[in-house]
Amino acid sequence: MxxxxxxxxxxxxxxxxxxxxxxxxxxxxxxxxxxxxxxxxxxxxxxxxxxxxxxxxxxxxxxxxxxxxxxTDPVDRAAVARYRERLLGYAAALDVDLPAVDELGDDxxxxxxxxxxxxxxxxxxxxxxxxxxxxxxxxxxxxxxxxxxxxxxxxxxxxxxxxxxxxxxxxxxxxxxxxxxxxxxxxxxxxxxxxxxxxxxxxxxxxxxxxxxxxxxxxxxxxxxxxxxxxxxxxxxxxxxHEAGTKPAHADALADPARTETVVTLAFSGRPARALRNRFTDEFGEAAVAEYPAVNKLTGGLRRATADDPDGINLWAGTGYRDAxxxxxxxxxxxxx
Ligand SMILES: Cc1cc2nc3c(=O)[nH]c(=O)nc-3n(C[C@H](O)[C@H](O)[C@H](O)COP(=O)(O)O)c2cc1C
CATH class of the missing domain: 3.20.20.70 (Aldolase class I)
Known part of the structure; x- marks a missing residue:
């Protein structure tokens, strides 16, 4: 073995x-x-x-x-509803319908x-x-x-x-x-x-x-x-x-000298994750709730709608990102x- x-x-x-x-x-x-x-x-x-x-x-x-x-811990629907509320304006601007809280159960x-x-x-x-x-x-x-x-x-x-x-x-x-x-x-x-x-x-x-x-x-x-x-x-x-399937916007952001910081955020998925700081982490990092996988599903449409925008997607990165x-x-x- x-x-x-x-x-x-x-x-x-x-x-x-x-x-x-x-x-x-x-x-x-x-x-x-x-x-x-x-x-x-x-x-x-x-x-x-x-x-x-x-x-x-x-x-x-x-x-x-x-x-x-x-x-193993069931989703806290009230917490997800609060975060959903906070994302509504951003979603509307992107013309994305956020899923209802009932559709975001455990998985x-x-x-x-x-x-x-x-x-x-x-x-x-x-x-x-x-x-x-x-x-x-x-x-x-x-x-x-x-x-x-x-x-x-x-x-x-x-x-x-x-x-x-x-x-x-x-x-x-x-x-x-x-x-x-x-x-x-x-x-x-x-x-x-x-x-x-x-x-x-x-x-x-x-x-x-x-x-x-x-x-x-x-x-x-x-x-x-x-x-x-x-x-x-x-x-x-x-x-x-060359063999990685990283989105171009993500791969480019890792090499962008303007991206100088990583943060640990719940904003995209509801589980703490380290990412390059961007507009999404700045705007929603504080309001986000630790409700994985519900939050991950909640933000999925937003991330798909901004797939080419490094300020909308999860730019996962460890602190050594400059060496990629x-x-x-x-x-x-x-x-x-
Ligand atoms: C884009 C990305 C996706 C990841 N997805 C997973 C995953 O699916 N499963 C997992 O065990 N770890 C995942 N990790 C964490 C890695 O296993 C590992 O702990 C981490 O990459 C180590 O830190 P480094 O990125 O600084 O090298 C992911 C990391 C990154 C950067």
Whole structure:
């Protein structure tokens, strides 16, 4: 079974849901000796199956699939209604009809069907974000030969993941781009620096640790690996690579000298996520509520209507975004490994 300590190149390509991760990016990362991971989040099981087939058709045997763990806490409809109200004027100006609050109920992102697909396809590596996978699901994956990783942002969550049967952990620090993988979406994401968090998790658990968050240079990757991580996981630094499916407005914004700041915001999805600061985060960051996935669905039409406008979309970015280069992903992976 996969163990991150066995990677030829100790670099894991972050799964990046919403478009940036493509089968080509996964194959490029694994082909470079690292580990590529498909991002199953938001996909139907059918689309995920076709992405898996594309990765395998490219001859890639070792790769991962990342799955979102569904929320267990029910949506707070009143909070969603308040945020919806706040977005109405902006939506009207874009000629977008916001969905009604009743249409924004809880949604498990096809969790059971995706676990069944992992088992049927005997996917070598299955990683989880946004929560702790239930122990029976982990056991079922183990029975099918899948190595199970869980993303954690704090020691308590790390212990829960180990108890559920995780084989390795992705330890995500506060500089990470995209969503913070806090198990409780309403918790303030821990601000403990990655190096301290790694030490704290290492002090409690003996599992292999993959470190993530703001890692964009060889020096930083070496430092993190010397501090107890087996490998690094990088997302932002791959967003401008040739194989990534990042929206052009997002890829360009990462290189725009006028974009000088990242912020952690609930505004787009209702889960804390680090993004380049833009007009949407400025206008709605304070009013937003921690109601994922309802808020994600609420803002979906707005983001589609502004797909070419860097001030309307979620420009997920970790603090190392300046080091994201337009080049083959294998070159990026090689530089960090
Ligand atoms: C655009 C984008 C999308 C992401 N989507 C996912 C995802 O679907 N699943 C996941 O576990 N992590 C996701 N992440 C977080 C990464 O796994 C990782 O923690 C993060 O990229 C590390 O920080 P860095 O971006 O500074 O390298 C995403 C990150 C970015 C930048």
């Amino acid at each position: 996969f163990d991150p300590r066995d990677l030829d190149v100790p670099v894991v390509a972050a799964p990046m849901a919403g478009g940036p991760t493509t089968p080509a990016l996964v194959s490029a990362a694994s082909g470079a000796g690292g580990l590529g991971q498909l991002a199953a989040g938001y996909l139907t099981p059918e689309k995920l199956a076709s992405d898996i087939a594309a990765v395998r058709a490219a001859g890639t045997e070792l790769f991962g699939v990342n799955i979102f763990v569904p929320e 498990d992102d096809h969790f059971d069907a995706k676990i069944a697909l992992m088992c049927d396809e005997r996917i070598p590596v299955v990683s989880f974000a946004f929560g702790c996978p239930p122990a029976p699901a982990v056991a079922e994956l183990h029975r099918h030969g899948c190595s199970v990783g869980v993303t954690v942002t704090g020691v308590d969550d790390a212990v829960l993941a180990a108890e559920a049967g995780a084989d390795w952990l992705c330890v995500q620090g506060p500089d990470a781009g995209g969503h913070r993988s806090v198990f409780d979406r309403r918790a303030i994401p821990p601000s403990q620096p990655l190096d301290d968090l790694l030490r704290a998790v290492r002090g409690r658990l003996d599992l292999p640790l993959v470190a993530a968050g703001g890692i964009s240079t060889r020096d930083r990757a070496d430092h993190v690996r010397a501090s107890g991580a087996t490998a690094v996981q990088v997302g932002t630094v791959l967003l401008r690579t 280069v337009a080049e083959p992903a294998a070159d990026t992976i090689g530089r960090l490994g």
